[in-house]
Amino acid sequence: MVVRVQRDDFDIGREMDALLAGRRDIGGVASFTGLVRAFSDARNVGALTLEHYPGMTEKALAAIEAEARERFDIQASLIVHRFGRMEPGERIVLVIAASAHRGEAFRAAEFLMDWLKTKAPFWKSEETPDGPQWVEARAADDNAVERWS
């Protein structure tokens, strides 16, 4: 299992290759990549700055990954989450789940994303025409987490 918090961009192909190097027990790999979008609700977003809680972030991501391994039959997994300033189109987060079969890989990847949205200590601030705005937590994200409880 791999958990990383970093300022720099990541290469999805390299991350997947490194995670699966030498494995012969994997039949399916599901990945999700989150990007910065140029609009949020009704407002334009010039860029995004992600603040986090160094120390707790790594622990929280490791706990989320451990929970995914309890719940799903996955053989390898990865979470890479960026912090700092990012412009529209840039990658923010990558999750990968690998399993003998595709169903568990798909489900685990979705679970990892749902949980890290509300359980990992990151906060987004958007640059808007009216100045910087902190993103508010979405009820939809809470509902997404409840789905798994």
Added chain:
Amino acid sequence: MKLLYFAWIRERTGIHEETWPLPDGVTSLRDLVAALAARGPGFAHAFADLKQVRAAVNQETAKLDDPVSEGDEVAFFPPMTGG
């Protein structure tokens, strides 16, 4: 104790990280919030709506009635918005 503030709570208190002596009579997070809110207008503003405030004690998510003691690392922040 070590106190940390993030996102708009950091902006309102004007502090990211500080060392603060545990005040007399403070045994829970709830007590600590009340003591902090009394430190000035910025702190009062930061803790005005506790429904919007989350906390961690020693880097684990905590509830308002959880205990705190000298030597703890306590962080205050809004609901998380990662991903």
